[in-house]
Amino acid sequence: xxxxxxxxxxRLVSWGSTLLLLASVxxxxxxxxxxxxxxxxxxxxxxxxxxxxxxxxxxPVFGGLFPAMVGTLxxxxxxxxxxxxxxxxxxxxxAEYGRGRIQQALGLFFDILxxxxxxxxxxxxxxxxxxxxxxxxxxxxPCLLISALSLAFLVLPYxxxxxxxxxxxxxxxxRLTAPALGATRLQNIRFVxxxxxxxxxxxxxxxxxxxxxxxxxxxxxxxxxxxxxxxRSLFSSYEALPFYIYYxxxxxxxSAELATGYAAALILLAICAMLFAAAALIKQxxxxxxxxxx
Amino acid sequence: MDRDVKIRIAHLCFDYGRxxxxxxxxxxxxxxxxxxxxxxxxQGKSTLLTCLNRLCDxxxxxxxxxxxxxxxxxxxxxxxxxxxxxxxLRRKVGMVFQAPNPLPMSIFKNVAFALKLTGQxxxxxxxxxxxxxxxxxxxxxxxxxxxxxxxxxxxxGQQQRLCIARALILEPEILLLDEPTSSLDSQAGEVxxxxxxxxxxxxxxVMVSHYQDQVRRVADCVLQLNAGKLIPLPI
Amino acid sequence: xxxxxxxQKVFLLAAVLSASVTVLLLAFMxxxxxxxxxGGLFLEILTQPWLxxxxxxxxxxMIAGTLAIASLAVAxxxxxxxxxxxxxxxxxxxxxxxxVKSAVAFMTGIPTVVYGFVGVFLLVPLVRxxxxxxxxxxxxxxxxxxxxxxxxxxxxxxSDALARVPRSHRIAAEALGATPAxxxxxxxIPGAWRGIVTGLxxxxxxxxxxxxxxLMLAGNAAQVPNSLLDSAxxxxxxxxxxxxxxxxxxxxxxxxxxxxxxxxxxAAATLAVRRxxxxxxxxx
Numbered sequence: 078x079x080x081x082x083x084x085x086x087x088r089l090v091s092w093g094s095t096l097l098l099l100a101s102v103x104x105x106x107x108x109x110x111x112x113x114x115x116x117x118x119x120x121x122x123x124x125x126x127x128x129x130x131x132x133x134x135x136x137p138v139f140g141g142l143f144p145a146m147v148g149t150l151x152x153x154x155x156x157x158x159x160x161x162x163x164x165x166x167x168x169x170x171x172a173e174y175g176r177g178r179i180q181q182a183l184g185l186f187f188d189i190l191x192x193x194x195x196x197x198x199x200x201x202x203x204x205x206x207x208x209x210x211x212x213x214x215x216x217x218x219p220c221l222l223i224s225a226l227s228l229a230f231l232v233l234p235y236x237x238x239x240x241x242x243x244x245x246x247x248x249x250x251x252r253l254t255a256p257a258l259g260a261t262r263l264q265n266i267r268f269v270x271x272x273x274x275x276x277x278x279x280x281x282x283x284x285x286x287x288x289x290x291x292x293x294x295x296x297x298x299x300x301x302x303x304x305x306x307x308x309r310s311l312f313s314s315y316e317a318l319p320f321y322i323y324y325x326x327x328x329x330x331x332s333a334e335l336a337t338g339y340a341a342a343l344i345l346l347a348i349c350a351m352l353f354a355a356a357a358l359i360k361q362x363x364x365x366x367x368x369x370x371x
Numbered sequence: 372m373d374r375d376v377k378i379r380i381a382h383l384c385f386d387y388g389r390x391x392x393x394x395x396x397x398x399x400x401x402x403x404x405x406x407x408x409x410x411x412x413x414q415g416k417s418t419l420l421t422c423l424n425r426l427c428d429x430x431x432x433x434x435x436x437x438x439x440x441x442x443x444x445x446x447x448x449x450x451x452x453x454x455x456x457x458x459x460l461r462r463k464v465g466m467v468f469q470a471p472n473p474l475p476m477s478i479f480k481n482v483a484f485a486l487k488l489t490g491q492x493x494x495x496x497x498x499x500x501x502x503x504x505x506x507x508x509x510x511x512x513x514x515x516x517x518x519x520x521x522x523x524x525x526x527x528g529q530q531q532r533l534c535i536a537r538a539l540i541l542e543p544e545i546l547l548l549d550e551p552t553s554s555l556d557s558q559a560g561e562v563x564x565x566x567x568x569x570x571x572x573x574x575x576x577v578m579v580s581h582y583q584d585q586v587r588r589v590a591d592c593v594l595q596l597n598a599g600k601l602i603p604l605p606i
Numbered sequence: 607x608x609x610x611x612x613x614q615k616v617f618l619l620a621a622v623l624s625a626s627v628t629v630l631l632l633a634f635m636x637x638x639x640x641x642x643x644x645g646g647l648f649l650e651i652l653t654q655p656w657l658x659x660x661x662x663x664x665x666x667x668m669i670a671g672t673l674a675i676a677s678l679a680v681a682x683x684x685x686x687x688x689x690x691x692x693x694x695x696x697x698x699x700x701x702x703x704x705x706v707k708s709a710v711a712f713m714t715g716i717p718t719v720v721y722g723f724v725g726v727f728l729l730v731p732l733v734r735x736x737x738x739x740x741x742x743x744x745x746x747x748x749x750x751x752x753x754x755x756x757x758x759x760x761x762x763x764x765s766d767a768l769a770r771v772p773r774s775h776r777i778a779a780e781a782l783g784a785t786p787a788x789x790x791x792x793x794x795i796p797g798a799w800r801g802i803v804t805g806l807x808x809x810x811x812x813x814x815x816x817x818x819x820x821l822m823l824a825g826n827a828a829q830v831p832n833s834l835l836d837s838a839x840x841x842x843x844x845x846x847x848x849x850x851x852x853x854x855x856x857x858x859x860x861x862x863x864x865x866x867x868x869x870x871x872x873a874a875a876t877l878a879v880r881r882x883x884x885x886x887x888x889x890x
Contacts, residue, residue, distance in 0.1 A: 080785070081458070081785055081787070083785070083787045083788065083791075084785045084786060084787040084788075086787070087692060087696075087697065087786070087787035087790060087791075088697055088787075090685075090689045090692070091689045091690065091692040091693035091697045091698075092693060092697065092698075093689065094685065094686045094687075094688075094689025094690050094693075095689065095690045095693045095706055097686065098686060098690055098710075098713075098754070098757060099706075099709060101754050102709070102713055102716070102754075104724075104728070105716070105720065105721065105724045108724050108727075108728050109720070109723075109724065112727075162620075163620045163623065163624060164620075164624070165620075166616060166617045166619075166620030166621070167617070167620040167621040167623075167624045169617050170614075170617035170618055170620065170621040171621060173617075174614055174617055174618065175621065182625075183621050183622070183624075183625050185876075185877075185880065186624075186625035186628040186629070187624065187625065187628070188876045188879075188880060189628050189872075189873045189876050189877075190624075190625075190627060190628040190631070191876075192808070192811050192815075192872040192873065192875060192876045193628075193631060193815070193868075193869060193872055193873075194814070194815025194816070194817070194842060194868050194872060195815070195817065196815070196817040196842045196845050196846060196865075196868070197631065197635075197815075197845075197865045197868050197869055198631070199845075200635065200845055200849075200861065200862075200865045201630070201631045201634055201635070203849065204634040204635070204638050205634070207638070207853065208634070208638075230627050230631075233624050233627065234624070237621075237624060261610055262610060263609060263610050263613045284715070287715055290717075291717030291718065291719065291720075293718065293719045293817070293818050294817035294818060294842070294846065297846055297849075298845070298846065298849055319717060319719040322719045322720070322723050323719050323722065323723075323818065323821075323822065325723075326722065326723050326726045326727070326822060327822070338723065339723075342719070342720045342723045342724075345717050345719070345720060346716065346717065346720050349715045349716065349717055350712070350715065352715070353711075353712055353715035357708070357711070424781065426777070426780060426781060429777075429780065431699075431700050457783075457785075458783040458784065458785045458788075459783070460783075461780065461781055461782065461783035462782070462783035465781070465782070466781040468774070468777070468778075468781075470774065472774040472775065472777065472778040473778075474775055474778055474779070474793065475775065475796075475797065484779070484782065484792070485782045485783065487792065488779075488782060488783060488784050488785075488788050488792070489783070534778070537778075537782065538781070538782070541782070541783070
């Protein structure tokens with residue numbers, strides 16, 4: 078079929094840009110695989126320490142990624158356990174209780190917070206640490222807790238909005254079933270609405286985990302360091318994978334260290350890819366289920 | 372039948388997924404007449420209509436086989452052939468839908484839209500052709516003072532006539548109408564019916580209709596579909 | 607008080623606490639940067655060059671750096687995103703579109719630092735060698751990677767907006783003989799312009815607010831860039847670089863000016879997008 082010139086042009090541009098974009102992602106991933114694949118072994122993670130001893134925390138690890146991985150893990154766990162309860166509660170308020178002006182004003186604040194650059198959130202965390210340091214004794218410095226708190230602020234608006242959207246998307250019939258049987262508002266939320274909205278909330282939470290794991294700007298202002306070993310307490314400094322990658326790109330001493338940088342980037346990419354796949358899977362299940370209902 | 376034949380449908384089958392919607396349909400549709408397609412709902416009437424301008428191509432997971440021959444300026448052409456340019460076909464075979472679907476722009480621009488698509492919108496006769504199309508669609512007197520108002524401010528019946536005017540401006544040889552009055556009140560429907568009767572001399576009309584009395588009033592010829600098959604009708 | 611009431615109060619408290627973070631963020635920056643707001647100093651800082659040797663701590667070079675990097679990145683990402691979302695909407699709908707869309711969604715999950723890392727070791731040497739000038743750490747390198755970074759967000763916004771144009775409009779045009787390109791240009795894009803502008807504004811916010819790409823790839827020289835191959839420092843990168851200096855110095859205080867500027871810019875973008883979303887065209 079012969080095509081008019083305008084259509085030829087549109088086809089050319091859209092295929093061209095799609096291939097360009099996909100090729101650049103493929104290049105990013107391929108380059109990392111090519112450079113980092115060779116250095117994958119236990120030594121990469123544990124250095125010269127026997128893995129079992131390291132895992133049982135009996136001996137510290139030097140020259141491996143283990144401390145950075147543990148640091149990122151503890152950071153994510155802390156940040157998410159701070160953010161999810163508050164985000165969930167605020168999301169429930171927005172969807173089920175909030176009305177009129179108050180709800181609108183709160184929504185505006187969440188939208189603004191969602192748009193604030195992560196370095197500014199990090200600066201806030203840093204300022205809080207300085208504030209606490211000055212007014213409540215000198216023991217508080219930027220540390221794991223401050224970082225986790227800042228990351229929690231970063232993902233909070235996102236969690237609130239996904240909770241709110243998941244609840245508001247429930248069909249009216251589901252919403253009215255329990256009240257018709259005499260359930261109170263809270264019972265309805267707890268036993269009907271939240272369970273039904275869970276897949277949506279969960280996939281949002283998983284994507285929030287991904288954001289906590291990959292963010293670098295927040296933590297570089299709030300306590301991450303290049304070498305700290307395993308985090309000793311909530312108030313100590315710590316290592317993290319994304320910061321390690323950044324640090325290596327600027328400060329690597331030899332090709333061996335650079336190779337661990339490639340490997341660390343691959344590991345972080347794999348973690349985020351798995352989180353993304355998990356969230357997509359949950360969402361797809363949800364989609365399939367709501368399709369059956371129609 | 373002694374009239375000229377405009378469309379000849381031969382062994383037309385249409386599958387949607389695993390469901391057969393049209394099953395070996397053969398029919399002849401006369402030129403410069405109104406042919407009504409009738410039958411219970413969900414039996415493939417609209418599908419048959421969209422096979423005549425290949426709008427059915429837009430739906431995924433469908434399969435068409437058979438032939439739809441149309442005589443354009445004396446030459447027969449199988450419009451189901453893959454090499455037929457869709458935009459060319461649809462400019463020859465206009466279509467009006469069940470619910471009026473004006474585009475979100477002014478009345479004038481809606482009618483002139485088809486000219487824009489064919490690159491004729493800068494010609495000096497655009498105004499005349501828009502007026503002519505609106506006149507032919509019985510709408511000119513009602514909109515002459517507000518050509519540049521948003522088309523969606525018109526009433527339902529006026530919107531439907533606007534859509535007919537929009538389809539007429541390219542002087543199509545065939546006009547397809549999918550239950551053109553079913554979303555309108557009876558008065559607005561009557562205006563459209565009398566409009567269709569005047570259009571017979573310009574083009575061939577094929578119309579899906581639910582209403583027995585409407586078919587009796589306007590149709591010259593009737594095709595009845597049931598379960599995807601054509602039922603011969605005594606007329 | 608019964609459980610119902612307590613629960614409601616708890617939910618409200620959580621919402622108000624979360625919202626107060628938005629205010630506290632700004633308040634902390636203003637209070638800690640307070641000396642900046644005395645005697646016209648703030649204006650001086652916004653307009654002066656950064657010459658610590660001469661006790662000049664203006665952030666104008668960083669504003670220019672951010673503008674250069676972000677606007678170039680958006681200029682790269684916009685046509686690219688329009689092209690990809692056109693492919694999804696009209697050129698190759700169906701399975702290819704779904705595949706491309708999930709690839710794009712996946713791209714939004716790729717860590718920024720990974721893009722930066724690959725940029726440092728793949729793109730920067732390439733730029734350095736092919737242009738045989740400077741270190742390769744420059745506005746161009748940062749903007750190229752940042753463009754690829756913000757494109758997926760833009761594409762998701764654009765293709766959502768294009769998909770929300772009523773089907774009846776599309777069919778009306780197709781029935782009149784519009785080719786796919788004509789449907790796109792005359793019907794879909796005009797019908798989706800609000801969504802397209804929204805995506806553009808929010809992606810610009812992301813480009814302005816991104817730290818790592820500029821920090822790793824732009825070279826961080828505190829000067830107003832004169833060409834694409836000049837090194838530049840973004841506002842975000844400035845914060846990351848100066849954070850280690852003495853807390854009470856004027857040099858340090860400038861990072862609060864940067865923070866306030868970034869906050870103001872992204873808040874304005876959010877407000878603009880909300881305004882845009884509220885105005886509705888008359889119902890069909």
